[in-house]
Amino acid sequence: VRAGSTWAGELRWTGVPDLPAALGGIRAAAGRTPPGTWLRVVGGWHPSQFAEGREPTRAELDAAAPEHPVYVQALYEVAVLNSVALHVTGIDATAADPPGGQIDRDPATGEPTGRIFGMGAFDRVLSAVPPATPEEERRSTAAMCTDLHALGLTGIVDAGGFGMSPQRYEPLFALWRDGGLSLRMRLFLSATDPGQEYAQLATWMRHTPPRFGDPMLQFLGIGEVVHFGCHDFEGLEDFAISDDAVSDLYDICRRAAERGWPVNIHAVLDESIDRILTCWEAIDKHVPLRQLRFTLSHADRISIRNLRRLKALGAGVVLDDHHVFKAAHAERAWGSGSMADVPPIADLLAADIPLAAGTDATRACSHDPWLALWWLITGRSADGLTRRAGRHRMTREQALECYTAGSAWLSFEETTRGRLVPGAWADFVVLSEDYFTVPEQRLPAIRSKLTVVGGEPVHDAR
Template identity: 25%
Template sequence: MRSILALTTALLLSSSALAQQLGWTNIKGYGFAADGQLVQFQQLLIDTDSGKVLARGDAIKQDFPDAVWQDGQGKAILPGLIDGHGHILGLGQNLMQVELRGTQSEQEAVERVAAFAAQHPEQQWILGRGWNQVLWDNNEFPSTALLDEAVSDRPVWLSRIDGHAGWANSKALELAGITKDTLDPPGGRILRDEQGNPTGVLLNNARQYIGAVLPEPNEAEVLQALEAAFAELLSLGITSVHDAGIDSSLARLYQRLRAENALPLRIYAMLSARNSDLQDWLDQGIIDDELDLLLIRAVKLYGDGALGSRGAALLADYSDQPEHRGLLVTEPDRLTAQMQATIQAGFQANVHAIGDRANRMVLDRFEQLASNEQLALGRHRMEHAQIVSPQDIPRFKALHVLPSMQAVHATSDMNMAGDRLGVARLRGAYAWRTFVDQSSPIVGGSDFPVELANPFHGLHASVTRQDQQNQPVGGWLPEQRLTLTEALRSFTRDAAYGAFQDERLGSLAPGMWADFIVLEQDPFAIPPEQLWQLEVLQTWLASNKVFHRE
């Protein structure tokens, strides 16, 4: 971690070596006003001593003659982007594992695993992520057979793209003690063949069998993964991440890195409700930071699974699997107790809910557990809110519950959502426009490493409802598209609102932290279908340049 520590310390001290006031002219600047309206400006002035924005406008240079001004050469400047739902350590670890995203068949996935295993003979376990059987030629879950042919001497464990299912070889099943006689755990399922033998795919809570025997990474490995993730995120223009569901050891490590001035971006951390010592954290109270580099005041709770693996909890049967309605991964009474403890401690309750049954269940509990005033102050969130009964969508506004949604999930899921749900239930699916029209701020994000961390992919999906091949023509459920202004707000000001930071982050307004990014192209001046191709030239955090593209 030495490089991150050295980098961050240097950046924090760099203001003493620079002019106190730095300004840009001839830029295409965008920010937000206090009412959420888009503000455009041609000049921006920052203070390197305080790390904050001093002024923005079209003719402010004359008012600050002692500042050092530079020509922005017509480049675009946006507020630093905020990913409202990601997994930093998971991203870093994913960057060092087998990448299975984009495979077109089980055979192709296995070939990647075999190649990785051959290149890394020192690794005791072969780990990977990103497979999606919906995109494969046979559209079926994989099995141990091909994996065993490729790697039989070491355990293999491969997470599905949504993280709610895993694929193991026989060696991994053996180490985990999974046999024909192993029972499905509550909230989980072991897929089996006609003879009842495990096929190698474990859904939701059944993954815990493998988790129990996976070697824990040591601190050096964790720090290496974090460093890789931080570098990746800054290169994408992400200056703040809402880290969704961290364990106690990672929370303590973040605290240590913050004390060492070794956090190069902002982290809004959600404690996992699965932490055995959660109550101790709640009793300790909110962990704040005057520099807004680390804030711990939220708990990530877990309602159901994911749609792709048919784990999302639905009110009616899956259209493509009769008599199956998904899984609740937390027993309802336990979820109630966790939500109650979180709310009573003054923490924000952010509940994973994808299916319409899970969303309704969580909304019911918010209504039962807190007064309207408590709900308004708590800014509690529904993480994903993908499939919501149309009659429940207004309840988000009435109960002050924020939809925390990841736009790329829609374009990733559109090839199977209709099969899973049928036409009628799609009216409440990925319903961004409906939420925005009722004035529910959307906390935008990507859910990396489930999806790629690139926020411009999310902006593109929000505006077009298309994949990067411009399909389907006209967009999928196009009535739910957002404008570019609305989409950008979800990744900046509204995401900051979802972290109680909207008065300090996300708008690039005077008095706020000078977190911003520089782009070669103006996103408001290019065709929407090109948004996903935008690249960040520079990333600035609190008036310090933390990334520069060579």
Template identity: 30%
Template structure:
């Protein structure tokens, strides 16, 4: 071959490479000029191949194309914003599969004493707040108190005798003083409010402890210290900002009463939403016998809405909890026939259900009801969900697989490992939240926090750290056999959660045509030492291509 021929062949090869590259780009729909190009990074796409790319382009609220830095920059027009990632890692926006954002927001009213270390310190905080407010003012909801030192009515009365006080622990537990009990209509003759038992002291007077069905507890708190719509909206916006600061672009907010939905609806209508919300409507045990009355006039169902606000499920059909009972295998707190009928009713009206299921006894109750519903009208393609799945027997996993259920798991053991060992025993605790076993059986697993419920943290990087290491916050490994890989953990927190909300085709990965929800990371989550995973923070969080959190200008609230 002559020298001139070799040169010609080389030129033709270069042309072929360029043409093929451009064809690939056009195939992704890149004829449009992007609004922004992010280049020179490590783009963890979480696509079907877990591809790592260098750059991507954004047009409007969607990813326009993904590829090399050269390819993406070649798409830019004169007005395209060029963002040099300077080698930083980027991943899809994360989602929380089980979050109580509304309740967490309302708990942030008043003063925050979550870090107090004694009952005396907590009461001193209440005293100062009551003194500053003046007699009769209410709303002092505290979002945490030290365990084993509960503040009883008499304790709170000593420091706030004239102010209604609500000490908020979680959705199912509050403590009230005498003025608050009076507003709630609780006297020595009150034994129950719905399914909430009113505890009494040695003299037969209410001791101020209100614990039980979360919906009823929340309504009691709201009765004592009602918030205006403007207050609720402000609190929800602040909560969404906090969640964006930890990299959460979407949240599945469960157990929302219809009136709680009003605030989200007004925010959505006004274009004020900062996060994408999938809302699970509240169904408590006390609602089960009358569920048909609730659903029959309801004109819409699962999937109604858009990519900012949508209806997701009925939740949580709670048949009892191992954590509140302190019993490793508590008996369900509702009759099997009533429970099964409620599940059948939900299926008949086209709703999927997401029951709280954290013990093997509750799991049998739930699976029996699901199997009955499936016989009546198949649920296998409806992505019905098991919430928590804390402890599951192997035969129950087979039943879960057969029904095509989705596991909504949370990393509560990261903070609660010691409590799990106390409650379940060491051997059972080792198998708690068995994500490795679920994945090995081909069962879809999603991840989240239960923030605002039984967790005071919504940090997804702590979740990923726990999934990968099974190491709790106290440094102990619990259930090493249940470890999963980093790539698997990222899918659990992103694309799998999109599947959970029927949105895997529009979000959950960095691919052309999908919603441009993404996070720029402080460190590369795929290569940092394991112990540093939980220390990763977002440098920036984008939702629909818009920068909604920037670490350079925003200090997130913990």
């Protein structure tokens, strides 16, 4: 939902193989837009996908678009600005680092290099981009749906995310009210401000019944950001959930359970998962959770012990391919060989844990579902290395099952979506190649020739 409001005004580097091609896209965009127009690539790519193995420099962005402010953000790791963007945002030798961010500087001159780090720095730059009008945001959301249909998507589960206040959903609601929403969307609703999580999520639950909506748009649950003190981000730095945070999490999750809301919570580290499951087990004694389909997103480091606890609660896991870009970084943080069982797919399957699959898009990873399926199947990352052990790789059938029927379980729609059977909704796709026989290296290049939602064509490659 967040991506939809800015989709039409951004470039995307999914599948771009090298810096000349990436910079060529910037140059082409500069040629078709007036000088002074922002050119942005906000997440969804990583330097490891480029043949050069690095992000572009300030000088390269200057050469590609000397009259446009340019901002390219690699996941949540680093962003690079050209000289025009630095001038527009007031980032110069005298500028202080913003709270929660860092400006990289030349050690000799103190001048900014164009590279910035941290959410505070990213937000400072993005807040300088002129906001779109509500009508522009509505059209942009429709454009996103069109592009996702071209990849073969008929619907998505939106996990919520940082900064997703109620007003951020207005462009989507406007498109829905006008009858222009062609992509089935199921929404998790997140907290937006640290310290206000219970009040904010309780307000959502007070005014909205669970699974309220129609076949195109429904509120589904609470998450993925449930409590900032329980959010271990990528799990690459020291992190511990405090007793106070667990107490708040208990209150939020119990209220959700009492009102029939599913909860999805981000958790990478087993230590985080352990504390979350202790909280859920305490709630389960008063309000049974088995029918509510509570889920963990990522669960990269989950232990066998916690898999058993998850199974006892009837809870599931949402797998995604964020390590298609982050595997090398994670291995440096977790130790040599640690990525062999990240995530521990064989153990998840053996424990019969309900599994959904997705992309962690659009900033923390690419929005391409075929890249996610390739990652589940091959265990490879964008740098060309295969790190995940063979037993933790999925067959093509298993991966597709998770992505379709598994994700339908997540939204309580396993009888109507995710399978080609009589009585299910007529949502299907005709692919450019046979997913089951195409060579593995071509899986990420699969596209849709025809996408149908509810019996109506929404994409036709002709």
